[in-house]
Amino acid sequence: MRETSPTRGAGISDQLLEGILRGSRPHLARAISLVEDGAGEAVRLLSHVYKRRRMASVVGVTGSPGVGKSTIVNGLVGEFRSLGRSVGVIAVDPTSPFSGGAILGDRVRLRTHTTDDMVYWRSLATRGHLGGLSRHTGDVIALMDAYGFDEIVVETVGAGQSEVDIMKYAETVVVVLAPNLGDDVQAIKAGILEIGDVFCLNKADLPGAERTRRDIEMMLNLREESGWRPPIVMTQAHTGEGLSELVNAVNSHREYLVSSGLLEQKARQSHLAILNEYLSLLTVEKVLESAQVDGSLERALKDLSSGNSDPLTCASELVKRHLT
Amino acid sequence: MARKIRVLVGKPGLDGHDRGAKVIARAYRDAGMEVIYSGLHRTPEELARMAVDEDVDVVALSILSGAHSTLLPKVVQCLLREKGQSSLDVLVLAGGIIPEEDIPALKAAGVDEVFGPGTSTQEIVEYTKTHLKREVA
Ligand SMILES: Nc1nc2c(ncn2[C@@H]2O[C@H](COP(=O)(O)OP(=O)(O)OP(=O)(O)O)[C@@H](O)[C@H]2O)c(=O)[nH]1
Ligand SMILES: [Mg+2]
Numbered sequence: 001m002r003e004t005s006p007t008r009g010a011g012i013s014d015q016l017l018e019g020i021l022r023g024s025r026p027h028l029a030r031a032i033s034l035v036e037d038g039a040g041e042a043v044r045l046l047s048h049v050y051k052r053r054r055m056a057s058v059v060g061v062t063g064s065p066g067v068g069k070s071t072i073v074n075g076l077v078g079e080f081r082s083l084g085r086s087v088g089v090i091a092v093d094p095t096s097p098f099s100g101g102a103i104l105g106d107r108v109r110l111r112t113h114t115t116d117d118m119v120y121w122r123s124l125a126t127r128g129h130l131g132g133l134s135r136h137t138g139d140v141i142a143l144m145d146a147y148g149f150d151e152i153v154v155e156t157v158g159a160g161q162s163e164v165d166i167m168k169y170a171e172t173v174v175v176v177l178a179p180n181l182g183d184d185v186q187a188i189k190a191g192i193l194e195i196g197d198v199f200c201l202n203k204a205d206l207p208g209a210e211r212t213r214r215d216i217e218m219m220l221n222l223r224e225e226s227g228w229r230p231p232i233v234m235t236q237a238h239t240g241e242g243l244s245e246l247v248n249a250v251n252s253h254r255e256y257l258v259s260s261g262l263l264e265q266k267a268r269q270s271h272l273a274i275l276n277e278y279l280s281l282l283t284v285e286k287v288l289e290s291a292q293v294d295g296s297l298e299r300a301l302k303d304l305s306s307g308n309s310d311p312l313t314c315a316s317e318l319v320k321r322h323l324t
Numbered sequence: 325m326a327r328k329i330r331v332l333v334g335k336p337g338l339d340g341h342d343r344g345a346k347v348i349a350r351a352y353r354d355a356g357m358e359v360i361y362s363g364l365h366r367t368p369e370e371l372a373r374m375a376v377d378e379d380v381d382v383v384a385l386s387i388l389s390g391a392h393s394t395l396l397p398k399v400v401q402c403l404l405r406e407k408g409q410s411s412l413d414v415l416v417l418a419g420g421i422i423p424e425e426d427i428p429a430l431k432a433a434g435v436d437e438v439f440g441p442g443t444s445t446q447e448i449v450e451y452t453k454t455h456l457k458r459e460v461a
Contacts, residue, residue: 005407026407029379037327101353107374108363114370120377125328125358 006030013045020147021052025120028147032122035139046139052146056088058154059250060170062132062192065158067178068202070109071237072246073155077113079247080151086118088144091155092133095125102126106155120149132156132163135281138274141169159192167195168273171266172253174246176200177216179208193219196230198249204234204242228256283323290322326460331382331452334362334371336399339389344420348384351445355453368395372402375414381456384448387420397433404434413457419443 005026006015016034019027031049035042059076061069073089080087091106104123113119122140129135133156144152156166167173175196199220201213216232223230231249235242257263291297296318303309333349335342342364349359360378362371375383383403385396396418403412418430419439427438436455439448 005409005413026376026379029377033327033330033379039327095358096353099354100356102358103349103353104358104360107360110363114366115373121374123358123360123378127328 013041013048016041016045017048020049020143023148028120028143029122031143032140035136035143036124036127036134038136042139046142049139049142049146053142054145054148056141056145056149056152057172057254058141058152058170060154060156060166060173061176062156062159062163062166062173062195063176063200064160064178067158067176068235068237069155069158069176070106072174072176072200072202072235072243073106073153074110074112075235075237075240075243076153076247077110077119078240079243080153081113081116081118083247085150086148087113087120087151087153088147088149089119089121089153089155090124090137090140090144091121092124092126092137092157094157095127097128100127120144120147126157130162131165132159133165133169135277137165138169138270138277162191164191164195165273169270171257171263172197172250174198174200174250176202177212178203179206179212194223197228197253198246199230199232200235200246201232202235202237205236205239209234227260228253287318287322291318296321329357329382329453329456329460330378330380331357331359331384332362332371332375332378332380333359334366334374334383334385334399335364336366336368336371336385336387336395337389337391338365339387340364341388342386344388345386348386348419348445348448351449352384352452355449368398368402371399372406375403376406380414381458382415382417382452384417384419384452387418387422390421392418392420392422393426393429396430396435400434415452415455415457417448417452419448 006012006019016027016031020031031045035046061073063069070091077087077089093102093104093106095102102125104125106123107121110121124134126134137154141152154166154170156163173195175192177199199216201209201216213232220230233242233246233249235246257266288297300314300318304311304314331352333345335345349361352359360374360380362374385399387395400416403414416434416436418435421441422438430438437451
C-alpha cells in the first residue's frame, strides 16, 4: 500500500483530514503529532474530526508500574484481531520533569501484529499532564476513531492512586494487578481499584496469586452495590493464558453498558472531560496572558512574596479582573 | 512553542546487546526529545512501520551484529515505501560497530550519518539537532 506523506504548509489540516478518512497511516500519524503539540492547525482539523466520529469501543488498561500492562495490550490486540476487529493503541509514558524528554518503552512488548495494517500503535508522553494520560488523549482517541478503528486500547502510565483520568475516556477500564502486592492492594484501593470494571490478576504463574485474588475479592465486597460486579480474570500475559477470558469479560461489560443505558452516560462523561480540559486550558491561558500584560500578575506575585496576600485571594482577584 | 522532536531508537537484526541503544536513548531524552525504543531483534519492515506510526523525525539504529550492510539499506527502502516518499523527511542515523570502509556504501544507500564506537553521545545529539529534515518551529 503506497501512501503519499503529508507536506507542511497551507491547507495542512485539510490534507490531513482527507488522508485520515482515506485510511493513510502517515496522515494519521502526523495529525496526532499536531494535536499533541497543540499546533494551530489542529483546531481546524479537530473541528472536522469530531463530526466524523464512528464510535469505536475504548478500553483502558491501567495498573502499577511493571504489572504487565503492555504485555496484556499486546495480547488484547491479538484477541481483537482474531475476532476480525481493527485496533488502535495509545500507550502513555511519563515525561521527565527535568529535561522535558521521555523514553517511551511500551513498544518493547509489542511482539505480534507489528506490521499488520489493521493495527496502529502510538506512544505518547504525558508532557507534564497529571492523571495518567497526555492532555490530548481524548483528541487522539477521536482521530483514531475517525480513521476507523473498531477498538481503541489505551495504556496509562504506571498508575497508583490518582492516575484515574482513564475512566473519563474508556467505556471499560481494566485494572491490572500482580500477586503479592498485598500492601499495595490496600494502598491503591482508594484510587484505581475504584475505577475498575474488570480486574486482571496478571502474573498468575507467580506464587501468591490465589491470596491476592481473595484480597481483591474482599475489596470488591466493600464497593457500593451496582448492576455490575467486576469480574476478576487471572492471566499470564507473557504466554497468552487467560487473555480470551479477559476479552470475554470486556465484552460482557460492554453488553451491560448497552443494556443498562449507561453507555450514553459514559459518552457524556467523556465529552465533559474533554470540554473540561479545554476550558481550563483556555481560561488559565487567558487570565495569565492578560494579567501579564497589565502587570496584575507581577503585583500578585509581589503580594505573595511580601506576605500581603494569599494564593486563593490573588487567584480570585485575577479571575474577577480578567475573565469578566 | 517549539514542537517535540521524536526519535525512534531501533535495534535491527539478531544481536542481543542493547546497552548502546539505551545510552543513546537516555541522551536524547535528556536533550528534551521523546524517544521510542523498539526493543531487540526488529526487522527493517517493523522498524519502518514504527517510524511511520510514531511520526518520528529521527531513526537512530544501533547495530552490532555485522549485518549492517544488508539491514540498514533495507530499513531505508522500507521507510521510503511506507511513507510513499522519494526522499525521506526522516533523518536516518546508524551507530555500533561499523567498519570505516563500509560507510560510503551505507551513505549511498540513504543512511545520513554513521557514528563510530568512539563518538560521544553529546556529539550525536548535537548532530541530530542540527540536521533534522523537518521544521521544528
Ligand atoms: N512471570 C510473568 N511475567 C510477566 C507476565 N506478564 C508480563 N510479565 C513480565 O513483566 C514485565 C513487565 O511487563 P510490561 O508489560 O512491560 O509491564 P507494564 O505494566 O506495561 O510496565 P510499565 O508500562 O513500565 O508500567 C516484563 O518483563 C514482562 O515480560 C506474566 O503473566 N507472568
Ligand atoms: Mg507498559
